[in-house]
Amino acid sequence: MMSPMSCRIAPSILSADFGHLADEIARLEAGGADWIHIDVMDGRFVPNLTFGAKVIETVRKLTRLPLDVHLMVVQPENYFDAFAKAGANGMTIHVEAAPHLERQLARIRELGCGAGIALNPGTPVEWAREVASELDLLLVMTVNPGFGGQSFIASSLDKIRRARLLLMETRSRAVLEVDGGISRATIEQVWRAGADTFVAGHAVFSAADPCAEIAALRAMCTERA
Ligand code: DX5
Ligand code: ZN
Numbered sequence: 001m002m003s004p005m006s007c008r009i010a011p012s013i014l015s016a017d018f019g020h021l022a023d024e025i026a027r028l029e030a031g032g033a034d035w036i037h038i039d040v041m042d043g044r045f046v047p048n049l050t051f052g053a054k055v056i057e058t059v060r061k062l063t064r065l066p067l068d069v070h071l072m073v074v075q076p077e078n079y080f081d082a083f084a085k086a087g088a089n090g091m092t093i094h095v096e097a098a099p100h101l102e103r104q105l106a107r108i109r110e111l112g113c114g115a116g117i118a119l120n121p122g123t124p125v126e127w128a129r130e131v132a133s134e135l136d137l138l139l140v141m142t143v144n145p146g147f148g149g150q151s152f153i154a155s156s157l158d159k160i161r162r163a164r165l166l167l168m169e170t171r172s173r174a175v176l177e178v179d180g181g182i183s184r185a186t187i188e189q190v191w192r193a194g195a196d197t198f199v200a201g202h203a204v205f206s207a208a209d210p211c212a213e214i215a216a217l218r219a220m221c222t223e224r225a
Contacts (some may be wrong), residue, residue, distance in 0.1 A: 007191060009214050009223035010035035010068050010177070012201035013059065015148045025062040026201045028204075031211030035068040037179070037199045039148075046096050046146035051080040060087030068074075068137075070118065070179065073097065077104055084111035092116030092139050092177075095127045105134055112129075119182035120144065123138050125162045128190070134169035138163060140195070143180030149202040152181025164194030171212045171213065184216060187191070191221040 028036060038056055043049040044154035059067060063168060066089040071079060072189030076093040083091060084170040093110045095117050097136050098104050108115040117128060121144055128138055138162050160178060167174055177189050179199035182221040187198055 006196075007218060008034040008083060008177075010037040010197060010199045011204045011210075011214065012037040012039055012148065012199050014178075014190055015201035015205035016038040016206075021058065022062050024038055024205075025059060028214070029063055029065060031204075031214040033065060033196075033214055035066045035089075036063060037201075038067055038069045039124055039145075039201075040071050040073060040079070040083075041146065041218070042068060044074045045094065046072045048146045052079065053086040056083055056086035067092065068092070068177075068199075070139065072118075077107060080107055081106075084108075084113055087112040090114035090116055090137060092118050092137055094118045094120065094145075096120055101131055101157055102134070105131060109134075109136075111180065116174075118179075119163075120177050121159075125159055125166055129164070129166060129170065132166060132174065134152045134173040135172055135174035137175045137177055137197075138167065138172075139177040139179055142179055142182070142186075142190070143154075144177050145180070149206075150181055152183075152190075156191055160190060160195050161191040182217070186221065187217050188220045192224055 006076040021147050032224035039048040041048045068089040068090045069208045074097050114136035143155040175197045176195045177197035178195045182198045183203040204210045
């Protein structure tokens with residue numbers, strides 16, 4: 001049984017209009033976004049390229065909201081210092097790309113940031129167990145990372161339940177975040193499965209009114225028994 005708690009909505013700027021980034025960020029703030037999710041891709045860990053420290057720094061100047069930086073890169077440690085300096089509040093690295101996880105997480109914390117790990121859809125929840133008590137965030141990917149606008153992988157629901165269980169068993173206080181295919185059609189089930197923090201790119205930015213969409217997503221996370 002879980003105690004009721006409030007959810008966090010973290011819109012991903014991957015789907016934003018970069019020609020009007022300042023307006024987009026202002027809209028997210030006005031809409032009550034809790035965090036801004038920033039997807040860093042290197043064209044190696046995932047088959048797509050996005051942005052790095054320069055964009056984090058730009059977003060930092062546009063908002064006081066926490067910047068939740070998701071590193072879909074190999075050798076993530078190469079970027080920790082630059083991203084922390086650019087204003088990241090949290091950095092999440094993929095376990096599939098992080099052989100020295102304990103050391104890498106410690107370094108993120110040393111830099112004053114929240115430390116998170118992400119699990120690809122094919123990666124077992126168990127990969128989080130040994131470091132669970134040192135985590136600020138556990139991210140369960142509900143699509144294969146690389147692109148916005150993909151469909152939620154339905155079997156992830158059971159994985160989210162198991163991830164919540166693992167956090168409880170290890171007495172971890174980590175946030176349980178989900179990323180990929182979150183929309184009005186999926187968020188409620190994911191919330192009920194035990195997630196508390198929701199990344200949403202396409203759903204927010206393709207909506208006629210992104211502010212209203214954030215509110216609509218939040219409203220679907222009602223009390224759970
Ligand atoms: C996927 C990224 C996500 C992505 C989510 O590779 O990590 O953060 O932007 O996008 P939607 O919500 O469109 O699935
Ligand atoms: Zn992401």
